[in-house]
Amino acid sequence: MTKIVPELRYSAEHEWVAADGAVPVTAGAVVTVGAIATVGVSAVATEALGDIVYLDLPGVGSTISAGTSCGEIESTKSVSDLYAPVSGEITEINADAVADPAVVNQDPYGAGWLFKVSVSEEGPLLSAAEYAEKNGGEL
Template sequence: MSAPQNLLYSKDHEWLTTDGNPAVIGISQHAADALGDVVFVQLPEVGSRVTAGEPCGELESTKSVSDIFAPADGEVVEVNEAVVNDPSLVNSDPYGDGWLIKVHLDTPAAEVDGLLSADEYTAFTDTGA
């Protein structure tokens, strides 16, 4: 599956929106497929700060437990309660209803170091990352 062009991606397989602040953050289809069936989601509290490259939550699947890494610095302004209540949304619609958190970014998404375009992310995942 190709990565949506309107998003930026981290090498930890999180995505974020580039249009506006707060940014919506989730995990990529590549990550969702690698995890398998997600059965539990732990997200940060509204008002907490996240730091780029640092864990800010967890996804538990039938295969493993994986950290969610913040792709950028900012303050959590909303969590997706629908995903907490129905973790399978992460697998079925990772770029839509399966989003995880909304973060008021310290820096515009397009200026955050280390994020990849959709084409760069696709090339990155095609190398087996």
């Protein structure tokens, strides 16, 4: 079974979000407005995509809206949209992941994070248990 990190929150489109660059301490904790949140894609998504070969991430300073497309992730199998799990302004992108997208497959919850955002609004997010139930993952 695919690993689901219990401390993270997840979008229905397979992005994960961690408040303040670290995982929340309780399942289902909200992402605070004004906080910096780190965003990545789940191991469920990386396994479904296969070998990731290209990332098109939003630029630093750009604004994203929860639930809307904010970039693309390309694998040897397909190209998929990245969806914003929160609304806000992009403060940083993971240049290492852009240079070597395979890191997203190797460590989706660590070195394979995608971008950081100053949160203005939380989108509809699932707890790890809800995400695992919908996607067959393991906590």
